Amino acid sequence: MKVIATLEHVVKKPMFGCQMCGQCVLHETGMTCPMNCPKTLRNGPCGGVREDGACEVKPDMRCVWLKAEHRARAWPLPSSWRAHFGHLRAPVDNSLHGTSAWANLFSGRNRELPAGWQTERARPGPEAT
């Protein structure tokens, strides 16, 4: 397992700044790693984004979610990935930090959610855009 984790890190760190959360959502977030958001937000940008699109916490960095939102729209990604952009993602499983998301995907471990997490609540109305 360690080998897979190392391999994953070597590939995904330089490409996506992967933080090895062990439960990859890159495909849902315009291939932009939300764990680079200083608040580690998994469901879109906070209300603090600056007028020029810079991050509230790190004024020298563009808000991760601005990049994600742009890429999810503009990049030629599979439409099912794009559709997932606006879905509610579950809280991070902190016990997976440092493990391989590839291995967790394979074993299904990344889909084990807390029993009280409400997954299938109907989304209201049509998509607001």
Next chain:
Amino acid sequence: MSRLRSLIEAGDRLVLTGEARTMDAGDLDDFSEKTVEMAEWVDAINATDNPTARAHASNVAIAIAIAQMGAEPVLQVVCRDKNRLACQADVVGAALHGVENVCCLTGDDVTAGDEPQACRVFDLDGPQLVSVVDGLSRGRYLSGRSTGRPLDLLVGAVENPGAPPLEYRAERAALKIGAGARFLQLQICFLPERLEAFVSALDRAGLCQQAAILPTIVLLRGTRGLKFVHDRVPGVIVPPETIARIEAAQDESEAAYALALEQAREALALPGVRGLHLTDFRHDGALSRLCEDLRIPTREERYADAYRSPLAV
């Protein structure tokens, strides 16, 4: 069921909420003295959770104090300072004291406050917190364990209509409404065209019927306050023209009041807006004056004749 919830569920009643002043040392009499004016007008008062990342008397303690003075509290819970256990404990603990309204926020970063050295938690994010509190409302902790009985809460959230990416903000609001938010207190917005675009996107999507949309109006004394908001509140900008206009006025304080009144009128005129969220930094009676100028009766009077807003929805 909370009063706020029955008003919101009624569909056509005006909804006013307000932000309690922060408290440090003092006692409950001090607190009621500072809150009594607001309590006369608004349906429910937010007990804030370390606003702008500064420590104050806690959200739960303040929520209980609001309930004890006979007003209705909204417990704010912010993701910045507490992990998922502590957030849930806040909600369940406050509910034990009869606090039935909860407003879920992601929260400003620790760098916005006076203890930037603090650890930032963000174990949950705002939309996840809405979903977790909705779960508590239905009687389950996130772990799946039962709370004993459903807490039966009114869950709400905040969204910033004025921060980039502008076109995405309504979608993010929809995410929170989908997760269980039944009211949205909007971040203060000094750009009316942004507020309008945001509310109309929600309205077109039919979401204003599912959650009460409450734009925030902030009462400030003058340009100092406006500059403070511009410089210190993350994600909020005050256009230089607005500041210049107030600065040029004979009476700054009067001009700042007139600005708030104009914002309130414009906000209430937007189709889909159910009411307002009021923040008072003046403490000079301007809150009462604002409601009177808007021809809104006091809370008791509104309840006595099931007041419907002539402007809203």
